[in-house]
Amino acid sequence: AQTVTQSQPEMSVQEAETVTLSCTYDTSESDYYLFWYKQPPSRQMILVIRQEAYKQQNATENRFSVNFQKAAKSFSLKISDSQLGDAAMYFCAYRRVLYNQGGKLIFGQGTELSVKP
Amino acid sequence: SQTIHQWPATLVQPVGSPLSLECTVEGTSNPNLYWYRQAAGRGLQLLFYSVGIGQISSEVPQNLSASRPQDRQFILSSKKLLLSDSGFYLCAWRGTYEQYFGPGTRLTVT
Numbered sequence: 001a002q003t004v005t006q007s008q009p010e011m012s013v014q015e016a017e018t019v020t021l022s023c024t025y026d027t028s029e030s031d032y033y034l035f036w037y038k039q040p041p042s043r044q045m046i047l048v049i050r051q052e053a054y055k056q057q058n059a060t061e062n063r064f065s066v067n068f069q070k071a072a073k074s075f076s077l078k079i080s081d082s083q084l085g086d087a088a089m090y091f092c093a094y095r096r097v098l099y100n101q102g103g104k105l106i107f108g109q110g111t112e113l114s115v116k117p
Numbered sequence: 118s119q120t121i122h123q124w125p126a127t128l129v130q131p132v133g134s135p136l137s138l139e140c141t142v143e144g145t146s147n148p149n150l151y152w153y154r155q156a157a158g159r160g161l162q163l164l165f166y167s168v169g170i171g172q173i174s175s176e177v178p179q180n181l182s183a184s185r186p187q188d189r190q191f192i193l194s195s196k197k198l199l200l201s202d203s204g205f206y207l208c209a210w211r212g213t214y215e216q217y218f219g220p221g222t223r224l225t226v227t
Contacts, residue, residue, distance in 0.1 A: 033214055043155075043205060045218035052214075091160065095214075102166040102174060103149055103211045109160040 002027045004094050006108035013082045014116050020067075021077045021111045023092030031097040034068065035105070036077045040088040048090070051075065053097075079113075087115045119144035123208050123219040131227055136181075136195040138222050140208030143189065149211040150191040152183055155221075156204045167191060198226045 003026045013019035025034070036048040051059045051068050058066050063083075067076045079086055092108040120143045130136060142148055149168050153161040163176045165183035173183050180199060184192045191208060203226045209216040 035215055043221050043223075045161075045207060045209075047215050047217070050214055102151075102168055103216075104151065104163050104166055104176070105161075105209075105216055106163075107161045 002029075002032075002094055002096070002106050004092055004106050004108040006092055006111050008111045009109070010112045010114070012114045012116060013079070013086075015082055015084060017082055018078060018080045019082055019113065021079075021090050021092075021113065023075045023077070023108055025073050025075065025092070025094050027073070027094065029096060033095045033097065034066075034075045035093040035095070036064070036066070036075075037091045037093060037107075038086075038088045039091065039110075040085075045091075049077070082115050084115050084117060087113060089113070119210070119212075119217065121208060121210055121217060121219040123206075123222050125222060126220065127223045129225045129227060130198050132200055133197045136193070136198050136202070136224070138193040138206055138208075138224075140191040140193075140219055141189055142191075142210045145189070145210065147188055150185065151209040151211070151216060152191065152193050153207045153209065154204045155207060161207065164193070200226050202226050 005024045032053045034051045038046045038048050049059050049061045049064050063080045065078045089110045089112050091110050093105040095105050122141050151166045152164040155161050166174050167185045182194050206222045208219040
């Protein structure tokens with residue numbers, strides 16, 4: 001069974017600085033998707049970024065980028081120029097490419113990010 | 118564009134009472150739908166998913182059940198709530214790659 005681990009329950013960053021959130025996963029499959037979701041105090045889950053395992057190039061979305069290390073099964077999220085609005089719980093998630101399990105997401109336990117002004 | 122609705126937003130129910138949470142999706146047809154529960158602000162646990170009308174897969178044995186009476190409607194139910202059912206319940210639908218989530222229902226069982 002696949003698992004996702006986020007070893008940092010809490011992180012803190014100064015406004016305008018850069019922070020990296022860690023995520024590791026375990027799978028025996030070669031094709032899959034990885035995601036980072038953000039959950040602000042409103043508790044609405046918002047997709048931040050997606051990475052396809054077959055792509056070597058790391059995904060980037062504005063100030064958010066990932067460091068995808070397939071062999072090490074590591075998928076970290078880097079937030080550059082941190083803003084107060086980035087304060088939230090961040091979840092790493094995994095999904096198989098195949099749909100025989102309904103395309104379900106497997107989530108890590110989350111990292112609570114606080115941004116200091 | 119697609120929109121997902123959940124209601125109610127907040128619910129306080131006594132132990133032993135029934136439960137019905139509703140999720141509806143607009144702007145897409147025959148979506149895969151999911152119910153997740155989040156306890157204590159931590160990780161999401163998949164409860165049920167559905168790939169079509171009347172098709173329900175259960176991930177975790179418990180006193181909850183799910184139904185999909187219409188293509189874009191997904192309902193989470195219980196006949197008798199337990200204290201341990203308290204939490205934040207999220208409905209989601211699957212896009213091409215990722216899942217998109219509704220605003221959630223906060224359930225407190227007293």
